[in-house]
Amino acid sequence: MAGRNAGGRRATIHDVAAEAGISRGTVSRVLNDEPYVSATARQAVEAAVAKVGYVRNAAARNLVTQRSRAVALIVHEPHSLVLEDPNIGNILIGTNAVLSQADHQLVTLMIDSQRDSDRVVEYLRGGFVDGAIILSARTGDPISDAIAEMHLPASFVGHPPDAPDIPYIGIDNKSAAEAIVRRLVATGRRRIGMLASGLDRDSGQDRLMGFATALGDAYDPRLVVRHPFYSYAAGAEGMAELLDIDPSIDGVFAASDAVAAGAMDVLQRRGISIPRELGIIGFDDSSWAVRCTPALSTVRQPAEALGRRAAQQVLDQLSGTVDFERDLILPTEVVWRESA
Amino acid sequence: MAGRNAGGRRATIHDVAAEAGISRGTVSRVLNDEPYVSATARQAVEAAVAKVGYVRNAAARNLVTQRSRAVALIVHEPHSLVLEDPNIGNILIGTNAVLSQADHQLVTLMIDSQRDSDRVVEYLRGGFVDGAIILSARTGDPISDAIAEMHLPASFVGHPPDAPDIPYIGIDNKSAAEAIVRRLVATGRRRIGMLASGLDRDSGQDRLMGFATALGDAYDPRLVVRHPFYSYAAGAEGMAELLDIDPSIDGVFAASDAVAAGAMDVLQRRGISIPRELGIIGFDDSSWAVRCTPALSTVRQPAEALGRRAAQQVLDQLSGTVDFERDLILPTEVVWRESA
DNA sequence: AGTTTTTCTGGGAACGTTCACAGAGTAAAG
DNA sequence: CTTTACTCTGTGAACGTTCCCAGAAAAACT
Incomplete structure (x- = not known):
């Protein structure tokens, strides 16, 4: 029975040594690819390992090396x-x-x-x-x-x-956000809001900062809706809120694709046409982005x-x-x- | 420094024993919640553990117990x-x-x-x-x-x-599939197809069998489109194929919610109204199900x-x-x- | 041939636990 | 008061490795 020695227990380095007719120390050296091992010894050990079905006992190794791998x-x-x-x-x-x-x-x-x-x-x-x-x-x-x-x-x-x-x-969340929002501005959007999420992390904070920087003087803090999570639900709720705050809004930067997807759902239900009446962008280039209709403009992260x-x-x-x-x-x- | 003994190494059970003025064996007994330990000893050990910042060495324990937890x-x-x-x-x-x-x-x-x-x-x-x-x-x-x-x-x-x-x-995939498909029939659908996935697993096979059983004589193998994965893409491709095979189709059982979502996307693009012209059902009751428009009828798994x-x-x-x-x-x- | 260097091997010690056993102390039963 | 049972403690041995040292064998120099 492979992997078991005479006593029915798992094969140990001793079993390998006995089988190969070689000392424990040398077997260990072969197993760890150390130098100063003769070709004969190496072969004998390899054959013995295969024969008795030996695999290293992780606990024993970890104990002595003080490592867990x-x-x-x-x-x-x-x-x-x-x-x-x-x-x-x-x-x-x-x-x-x-x-x-x-x-x-x-x-x-x-x-x-x-x-x-x-x-x-x-x-x-x-x-x-x-x-x-x-x-x-x-x-x-x-x-x-x-x-x-x-x-x-x-x-x-x-x-x-x-x-x-x-x-x-x-990644440089701030610059990435800045770049994408800037082009949103360049395409003629005037009232641009943001669905901000994850503000207890650098990613959320930096995306918001990039947004503000890109808009410059046009930045209006009232058009930023905050939510703790990067979720679909956050997008749906936030978008509804944003439309209440300013129905004339024509551009939205969502902090993630999931958030954007939630927002787009609300927009579609209300019959607001994308991108004709309102342009929206996300972040992540996740599978959400291509599933949306229309497909979402976004930032690709090298995850x-x-x-x-x-x-x-x-x-x-x-x-x-x-x-x-x-x-x-x-x-x-x-x-x-x-x-x- | 907590967790280190005099030599700068991690505290061991010996350090705890020395600190508590008690033997290694008794310390081990306290640590493992074994009986036959006096209250005094127990308290002394607990205090010592806290003082020297002891945590068990997993490797040593695993080695002797032959368990990894x-x-x-x-x-x-x-x-x-x-x-x-x-x-x-x-x-x-x-x-x-x-x-x-x-x-x-x-x-x-x-x-x-x-x-x-x-x-x-x-x-x-x-x-x-x-x-x-x-x-x-x-x-x-x-x-x-x-x-x-x-x-x-x-x-x-x-x-x-x-x-x-x-x-x-x-879960009983077959019965669940049968139940949901049967009610699809009861609501008057006549040409019912299936988007089958995961046929190399029991789940996929059983859902297909349930589908066939529920339809009985009305089961038409030509209306079953197969795809290896339970994915959105599988649903989109499969639905297009199904419409090619029989444009008069008025009911679809998708092997999972993701598959159904892909299918619904195709249906919406082609202007086929759900559920008026075609009824569709999924499986899993995942977040897909509530995100779809209209929301998806499906089977809830107790995952x-x-x-x-x-x-x-x-x-x-x-x-x-x-x-x-x-x-x-x-x-x-x-x-x-x-x-x- | 003698010396130094290099290559290779074997075995003792250690890693930090748990386990089993022996024995001491204490309580309960006869 | 003795016997029996129970409670509690300490210690040696073992788990299966790697590390290190000493020494043998082989190779490379004088």
Whole structure:
């Protein structure tokens, strides 16, 4: 029976050593690709490993190396919203790709309550992971502080203004917002409002700032409607409110595609034609953008690349690389479709 | 500095023992809530733990107990589709809740390629987890076989027809499909087609069978359009095809809400009025269902409960409970809205 | 041939826990 | 007062690795 030794237990390094007629130490060296191993020994070990069906005991290895070869991805988001945010999926893909390449396991941790938060801090302190990637942290986040305090190698994807001194990856939300809003102005829109979300993060704040900057003197704070989440519902509610505030509005910048989709739904129900009577733009270039009718003009975020870079930053810290690039800002791209 | 002992290393059980003036064994007993510990000892240990900032070393514990206190959630889905499927998120919530209650960590593993698949098998064999929950496995899935072979406690959420002997939780897809299609017939639809998806799983197969059963003699295999995925795109493409096959079609059963949403988009573009000219129904009661115009009639899956039960099944196997309920079928509910 | 350097191997020690066992103290039963 | 049972504590051993040191063997120099 593969993977079991005579006693019926899992095969250990001792079983491999016995099978190969070689010492434990040498087997370990082969397993870890260390130098100073003869070709004969290497072959014998490989054959023995295959024969007894050996796989390393992770716990034993972790115990002695004081490493777990796992990295946490901490998702700060109500569970239900995770599925609405297309970036998270892509960030996950990028992170997973880089880590698995480096033989590390990604452990996804979701935080939806204070209790979750405490449990995660405990988990991190328990040495279950060697590093962490923190997604969409909010201001005053206790986990970020705990990570900084215990000097756990980590990386932020986007970071709150009050974040501790941890490397981060992000996009220039302000410039991206500015660019897209500016072209909205250029196409002749005069009364432009914003559906602002996520104002407890840098992303939300910066998009709002970019909006204000792009409008310059034409910026009217009364035309900004705020909502805590980047959700469809936020867009639907916000748009209704915006129409109440000023029915003559002819341009809208939604803080995300999901928000824009909610807004477009309201507009359509009220018979307001897009883009003829009102131009609307989103942010993310998620699947929402192409599903809308008409298709949504938006900003493309390099989400997978964000994930890759974040993972790489953590691995660099782990390997003791000192001169890795920290605090990276990745470029975005404006995608023009039919909605504005 | 909390959590470090004199040498600058993390505090161990020995540090706690020394601080409390008590032996290692007793400290361990307190930590594990074992009986036969005096109140004095217990208090002394608790104070010492707080003082030196002790947290258990997971690796050492796992090594000796041969347990990891972690359970894998294996998601068999292209990464990008994970975000389209609303059930996955809710299953995740349920699973996470039960496991964290039992002081176990959930590790989410995504499988998108053969390479991922091999890595995951290796991971499972490595003893990183004590059990596994397998989501949406397809026929001929190698991971299921590996799990069965190594006797890893596990549970399927939905299971392929050729699945090995592993407990499972699911819903009665056939009866649910039958129920909803039957009422579509009752409302006077005569030419009813189906947009079938996921036919390499039990869910897809059973929904198709339910459809055929409900129609009885009226079942026309030419009105079934097949697509591998439960996606929006599948619905859009399939609906166009269905209209080509028979323009007089007046009822459609979509295998999921996402599929239905894609189909409705095509119908709206062609000016076909719902539900006047054509009735359409979905499956899942996801956020798609309420976002559509008109809102979609559909089947509600108890996704969170599925997750909870699956987690419970794994925990039961872990604790050696013999008479736990295996092979559970949870009830569904038809939700009538405006689309049919 | 003798010396130094390099390559390769074996085995003791350690990592931080839990477990099992032995024994001490205390309460209950005869 | 003795026996029995129960409660509580300390300690050695084990879990399966990696690390490190000592030394053997081989290779490269004088």
